[in-house]
Amino acid sequence: MILVTGGAGFIGANFVLDWLAQSQEPVINFDKLTYAGNLNNLTSLREDARHIFVQADINDGDILKQLLQTHQPRAIVHFAAESHVDRSIHGPAAFIETNVNGTFSLLEAVRAYWQNLEDDKKAAFRFLHVSTDEVYGSLEANDPPFTETTAYAPNSPYSASKAASDHLVRAYHHTYGLPTLTTNCSNNYGPLHFPEKLIPLVITNARAGKDLPIYGDGSQVRDWLYVSDHCAAIRRVLEAGRPGETYNIGGWNEKTNLNVVHSICDLLNELQAKPTGSYRDQIRHVKDRPGHDKRYAIDARKIERELGWKPAESFETGLRKTVSWYLANDAWTAQVLSGEYKNWVNLQYQEKN
Ligand code: NAD
Ligand code: TYD
Numbered sequence: 001m002i003l004v005t006g007g008a009g010f011i012g013a014n015f016v017l018d019w020l021a022q023s024q025e026p027v028i029n030f031d032k033l034t035y036a037g038n039l040n041n042l043t044s045l046r047e048d049a050r051h052i053f054v055q056a057d058i059n060d061g062d063i064l065k066q067l068l069q070t071h072q073p074r075a076i077v078h079f080a081a082e083s084h085v086d087r088s089i090h091g092p093a094a095f096i097e098t099n100v101n102g103t104f105s106l107l108e109a110v111r112a113y114w115q116n117l118e119d120d121k122k123a124a125f126r127f128l129h130v131s132t133d134e135v136y137g138s139l140e141a142n143d144p145p146f147t148e149t150t151a152y153a154p155n156s157p158y159s160a161s162k163a164a165s166d167h168l169v170r171a172y173h174h175t176y177g178l179p180t181l182t183t184n185c186s187n188n189y190g191p192l193h194f195p196e197k198l199i200p201l202v203i204t205n206a207r208a209g210k211d212l213p214i215y216g217d218g219s220q221v222r223d224w225l226y227v228s229d230h231c232a233a234i235r236r237v238l239e240a241g242r243p244g245e246t247y248n249i250g251g252w253n254e255k256t257n258l259n260v261v262h263s264i265c266d267l268l269n270e271l272q273a274k275p276t277g278s279y280r281d282q283i284r285h286v287k288d289r290p291g292h293d294k295r296y297a298i299d300a301r302k303i304e305r306e307l308g309w310k311p312a313e314s315f316e317t318g319l320r321k322t323v324s325w326y327l328a329n330d331a332w333t334a335q336v337l338s339g340e341y342k343n344w345v346n347l348q349y350q351e352k353n
Contacts, residue, residue: 003028003073005058005106006037006080010193011130011227013041015077016051018231026050028071030064031080032057032098038341040332041192058102064109075126075238076110078103081165084196085134085158089290092157099161100168103129107172114178128181128238129169133223133248134159135184138293145223145297146184148246155291166246179243183234186250186298190227190318191325195336198222198257199319202264203326204333206279207272212265216288218258221295225251226318229311236309247307250298253315263315267323 002019006012007029016027026049031037033055045051052071056063058080080102082088082095107127114125136146137153152167154160166182173180193200202212233249241247255263265279303309313321326333335341 001026001028001071001073002075002077003030003067003071004077004079005030006078007031008033008037008039008041008053009079009083010036010041010190011188011230012079013038013192014190014227015079015231015234016042017044018228019235020045020048020050022235024050026052028052028054028067028073030054030056030058030067033342034082035342036083036194038192038194038336040335040341058098058106061105061109064106065112068109068113074121074124075128076106077128077130077234077238078106079130080106081130081162082158085156086196086289088156088158088161092161095157095161099158100164103165104168107168107178111172111176111178115176123179126179126181126238126241126243127169127172128183128234128241129166130234131166131182131184132159132162133184133186133250133296133298134293135163135166136296139221139295139297141295143295143297145250145299146248147299148184148248148302155293173244181237181241181243182246183237184246184248184298185230185233186223186225186296188225188227188230190322191329192332193227193322195333198260199264199322200326202261203268203323204337206265206268206282207326210282211284212261212279212282213284213286214257214261215286215292217285218256218261220257220292221254221297222257222260223250223297224253224255224260224315224318225249225311226313226321229313229318232312233303233309236307237303240307242306247303248298248300249303249309250300251311251313251315251318252298252300254295254297255315263319264323267320271323272327
């Protein structure tokens with residue numbers, strides 16, 4: 001049994017689905033269901049006894065304590081977070097509450113549980129903290145990519161809150177010996193991505209005939225990784241990562257935002273052409289994001305060298321899969337855009353306390 005936090009969100013849901021497709025080991029999925037949590041992501045697991053869904057906040061130490069005692073997981077994979085930089089600029093409080101205080105609350109509950117395990121279970125236990133490359137700050141065009149020893153220099157409330165959580169995880173390893181693993185991954189994309197982030201927003205807006213907003217001149221660079229490659233990397237780190245270590249995860253796919261948006265438009269032109277013109281005609285340059293980080297890039301040689309992980313998808317193959325997924329899953333997007341995805345009431349789906 002493993003316990004996953006944030007497993008109804010974009011990466012967490014992809015992880016839970018991948019996990020249960022490859023393993024018989026059950027998953028407790030612990031998620032508050034904020035705006036970013038969507039049970040439609042997990043419809044295929046509704047009748048699956050290996051998936052136990054619990055709607056709760058990681059700040060609720062009592063529920064965490066009770067769950068850990070009842071289910072005795074051998075590992076925690078911690079995805080739950082507020083994850084959108086723009087939201088962190090407009091309202092940072094939720095980011096401190098979940099990413100900092102919530103991670104602290106989770107670490108405290110896990111420490112109490114872990115300390116009382118028998119020696120062999122204690123040694124085998126893992127707490128895997130899922131973090132971001134944004135904690136390293138911003139690169140200039142000629143800087144080498146971030147390595148695991150790059151100094152932290154977070155620039156947004158989001159990245160600052162994730163950096164704080166990374167430091168707490170590090171401290172729990174050094175102070176208490178908790179067998180932690182931290183992964184710092186680059187920008188993900190793929191199925192089930194909430195259409196507020198660049199790639200799903202552009203796909204969704206393009207198809208709705210809306211503007212495709214590019215912040216500033218669109219020259220900012222992100223290093224894109226297809227979500228199932230991230231999930232495979234996390235599984236590998238959980239299996240063979242060394243406690244106390246951090247692992248950078250990335251796909252060696254640096255692209256400017258303008259380049260990404262052009263690629264999406266060109267794929268849509270190919271797969272679902274407009275009656276006239278190109279989707280590129282919908283591109284609009286808008287006011288830049290305050291404090292916009294210029295460039296992120298990940299040096300992923302440590303995880304490749306030590307754990308043998310490499311991404312399976314290139315940006316071209318991953319983006320084609322992503323655009324095709326959105327074209328084939330209109331109902332998912334429609335329910336997100338209408339807010340209907342929040343109307344789930346299905347007690348059978350939730351663990352009763
Ligand atoms: P997401 O916003 O899509 O999902 C977050 C999930 O966490 C949601 O299901 C939400 O309901 C849940 N959640 C939020 N607050 C909670 C709380 N207080 N208690 C319990 N559950 C709560 O995020 P994502 O894009 O899937 O990112 C998952 C993790 O990966 C985050 O920790 C993020 O920092 C990290 N990450 C994301 C990316 C990316 O490109 N999306 C890249 C690197 C790392
Ligand atoms: P985003 O998907 O929000 O991820 P992050 O800020 O964590 O990297 O944004 C990716 C890049 O795209 C970032 O440089 C901001 C830019 N962007 C736009 O140009 N327009 C948009 O509408 C959005 C949401 C992002």
